[in-house]
Amino acid sequence: MSNKVENCQCCCSEETDQQKLDMIAEVIEKYKNREGSLIQVLHMAQNIYGYLPLKIQRFIAESMNMPLSEVSGVVTFYSFFSTQPRGKxxxxxxxxxxxxxxxxxxxxxxxxxxxxxxxxxxxxxxxxxxxxxxxxxxxxxxxxxxxxxxxxxxxxxxxxxxxxxxxxx
Ligand code: FES
Structure with a gap:
């Protein structure tokens, strides 16, 4: 894993979309075989991307080899996940x-x-x-x-x- 992902715990507005997807992919690679990892991955993806629109949910579902409905179900169940851009x-x-x-x-x-x-x-x-x-x-x-x-x-x-x-x- 690169230093960039290790060090980044915030929403990096200077990153491009592709860079953010790459960072999320690295997070998934690290966590995907752990028990209950979906919530951790979603938390980190929200930190990286700022929120969890459908395209990010789909990316996570495909990368973790699970149905999109399962990912969306978790996102909509917990109020701390947002599918819309949020303010600082x-x-x-x-x-x-x-x-x-x-x-x-x-x-x-x-x-x-x-x-x-x-x-x-x-x-x-x-x-x-x-x-x-x-x-x-x-x-x-x-x-x-x-x-x-x-x-x-x-x-x-x-x-x-x-x-x-x-x-x-
Ligand atoms: S009603 Fe309790 S703080 Fe507003």
């Missing part, structure tokens, strides 16, 4: 009951304006993906949202722009 930062606005009644919907409306995308979308610059969550464990300080692993509590819609600026620089 994932915004999750809570729409659980406490957050909903304390203004979660206003946060969503304001984010849709600022980011110019709808819930489920990714900004054109691939900086943000915008999703909703059911409860993120901060009900006492609702409304709440997360950006990556950071929880923001008592979010004021007027402060959203300055919160997002921390991730823009």
């Amino acid at each position: 930062h994932i915004i999750r606005v809570c729409l659980g009951t406490a957050c909903y009644v304390r203004g979660g919907k206003k946060i969503i409306d304001r984010l849709e304006q600022i980011l110019d995308i709808e819930v489920g979308g990714t900004t054109k610059d691939r900086l943000f993906t915008f999703e909703v969550a059911r409860c993120i464990g901060a009900c006492g300080l609702a409304p709440a949202m997360m950006i990556d692993d950071v929880v923001y509590k008592q979010v004021n819609p007027d402060k959203l722009d300055s919160i997002l600026n921390k991730y823009r620089n």
Whole structure:
């Protein structure tokens, strides 16, 4: 295996499609005979490619000599796999009951304006993906949202722009 695959744990945007496929092929070669290797391969393929579109699922299925339906079944079952391009930062606005009644919907409306995308979308610059969550464990300080692993509590819609600026620089 080349040093490139050994060292690369991120989404290498500078790689060409073919280079990414070559890297995924090397990962498959390394893991394919191990027990339960499909999930590991999918994780690494998502790190390399950024997401798991059908053509990558098909490539993995053929390379691992298994039905495409089996690969697709795993991809769609686990929420951490994505078949769409995702942003560098994932915004999750809570729409659980406490957050909903304390203004979660206003946060969503304001984010849709600022980011110019709808819930489920990714900004054109691939900086943000915008999703909703059911409860993120901060009900006492609702409304709440997360950006990556950071929880923001008592979010004021007027402060959203300055919160997002921390991730823009
Ligand atoms: S309902 Fe939003 S954090 Fe629990």
